[in-house]
Amino acid sequence: MSATRSPRRYGRLLFAALPIGWVTVLLLLPYLFLFAHSFFRLVDGQLTHQLTLENYGRLFGTALYPNTILFSAGIAARVTLASLCLAYPLAYLLAFKVRRHKNLLYMAVIIPLWVSYLVRAYAWKIILGQEGVLNGFLMSVGIIREPLAVLLYSKWAVMLALVHIYTPFTLMPIYAVLEAIPPALKEASTDLYASRWQTFRHVVLPLSLPGVVAGCTFAFVLSMGDFIAPILLGGNDSALMVSNLVVSLFGVAFNWPLGAAVSVVMLTMTVTLLTMARKLEDRWGGGPAGRRLDAPTTGGMGRGALHA
Amino acid sequence: MTALPLVESKGRRRAAPTDLWSHALWLTGTGVFAFIYLPLLVVILYAFHDANIVAWPFHPFTLRWFGTLVHDRGMVDAAGASLKLALLATGLALAVGVPGAFVLDRFEFPGKAAFERLVLLPLILPGVITGVALLTFFSFVGLSLSSGFPLVPGWPVVLGHGAALTSVVVTQVYARLRRFDRVLEEASLDLYASAWQTFWYVTLPVIRPAVLGSALLVFTLSLDEIAVTFFLVGRQNTIPLQIWGLLRRGITPEVNAAATVVFAVSVVVIVIWARLLREDR
């Protein structure tokens, strides 16, 4: 090996320099700049490079910011739970019950993942709107007389859309771990007198936990950081997810330092959560060997990483 | 004698409740499937809605909204910008992501773990954070959001898409490289090929489906990207932002027509991607 390496050392170095340089300049530096901005002082609406902690002081001193973060986390938690409840049965069905066209059906479930996030969000506006499809339908069959205004512009509408958007995300890693369970394990469990429920409880469920953790982390982080659905569907009630704060601080209010501080808090929460999820997966998934970039876990999370 | 009842009870226990559970499972699964697809079908259906307002009941069927789309100057410009952006982002992500995957697979250097995490970060983080991070960076280095227009939709948004989506190429190609049997490279060297010829005639062709597949993914993700674009876009809107703008004025079937087109393009690309992957198995 050493002889194939040494003459080409220089070339290899150049080869490696491109991606490493790119990542440093266009990812590492921007995240560091965001961090730096959260310590900059705003003087008369002008950004200065004086360092200060007052952005964080204001962030934690004003009820609005902590409350919004908690509110977003609450929404995200409920969305995650609902997505899990919907995704797990379907993943189980696809992994174990479906015989024909299994891959086709699986593709069908995850295709929405890749296509038009915006369309999926605003579909609910068409359905839930005052003159929307659901109201119209309910009136036409006589269940209600007047259109229900409560459907749209509430946190419930936001949560519904988020559940819709993130259920396939949750499903993917769960399906991947279920699919990887050798059928012989279930047969062995049955052979050793376990009922169906016992087999699920003691064999399938424990083995699928890494996928559950990955899927839930996914749904939680992304729904907490969502800002399109709240604007489209939330009305006054919840155009106030934490990402909406960031958007308005950067856009309308033009208070970048405070916006950066809120972002840094979000970033910290996300990274903490991911680290915890990784630890859990390592514990349940057989250590670092089970966690690979191409494995459907938080280690390689993201739509790009998530084909089985 | 003792063994018999056991066997029997095993059989008996299985029979009746199994069917009930099975039915419940199928019902739930079908329901979830419908939940995922019905809203999308509504959007597509109302692209053919023969009325000016998207409302119940549905009036079948017209293609005129697609005509409106084609004559909508803003939409056509946005489509051009989106295509250009997606192509450029794909090119950048490939140019950096393929070497990046090789670096992860074959290089050892201090900070490799950090490099790996960093590449993946944009996939895991909410887009808002990556968007504002890039915004602060470009503003600090003084790169105007409209720079490069009309040649490109703006360098910041091109670089931003490229940076955020490199991770897709890296993960896909790295996953393929890990399955790649390096003995093939030894066989090639043994058959008089140089290192460069080996890369060109053996390694690259074998991982080609993964490379092409990741390119397709980057392309659709870029077409659809909204969070990062939202912060970095210059004077010229992309398709999602154009749709976003129309939405604020109210939902018209034209929006649905635009959404349907985007949806159709994405589905086609994804299906090609899936086929590539299957052939690569």
Next chain:
Amino acid sequence: MAPILELQSVTKRFGDFVAVNDLSLTVAPGEFITLLGASGSGKTTTLRMIAGFEHPDSGEILMDGRPLTGLPPNRRDLNTVFQQYALFPHLTVRQNVGYGLRMRSTPAPELDQRVGEALDMVQLGGLTGRLPRQLSGGQQQRVALARALVNRPKVLLLDEPLGALDLKLRKEMQLELKHLNRQLGLTFLYVTHDQEEALTMSDRIALMRAGRIEQLSGPREMYERPSSRYVADFIGETNMLGGTAARRHGDSARLTVGGQEIQATATASVRDGDPAWLTVRPEFVQVAGPDTAGPRLRATVTETVFTGQVTRVFARLQDGSGLTMHWPAADSVPAPGTVLDLTWPAERGLCVGD
């Protein structure tokens, strides 16, 4: 004849592990030589150093008298048949076989002709357009062979090339490889852990142990005159009785086994008083007649096993050690408990050191 390949005191370490230890070997042109050994004995590392995938820490490898040191694999005039074939999955059979010629910029007409000949030689003329995954294991094996042979290398290296085939196919291919070796006059350096394979094909076998060559000899000699207990144990089935050497004289020695002194042929540097082993193959053990001369051991039959070709009789000596013999097919098999006097031709009983 001048050697085509020569290894001079080659040593290779991986960290603390010495994979190949001061190994020297000379290969004559046209020879079929096999590196035989258990996994970890250094045989594959040796082959990879000759191919150029690994580099010796010390020592020299010469081909046609010229050192190979520093030459990358692509500039060595030899080719390898890999363990799992390593066929390029994206290239057809024809393209796989033509790969080496293409890399050496062979003109198209010559390339086509030679690829065609090589494929005919391994009887794959009809499958040229197929991809490797559309071929059976045996066919893939032949493609791998043709891909190496087509380049007319000076030495062909084969790394357990038959390991993935089933038994029947393996036997066929063993003969076929032997024929190719004869027919082409090409030097084969073959690596395997299968002693039967080595015995079938080789002109000479180098039995490797812990990075060294334990014995280098023709197959028959290795079977009949193993130089050590390790070799006797590795090659074929044998009885191994521990004892002490005594009265060494030329080729003969006496060996104390279980209190009895036995005459044996000394093959290695066994000295009086050394711990030594008496090894005798089961097929030479027979029941002694009343006036049979030569070695004689009394044993009790413990078990008999019919295996098709032979019936194995297991017996126990007085000191408790076991002995196996092949019972003549014509005779009736003794019942367990029968006491037998066993003997063998004196030249078949070998006295070997560790």
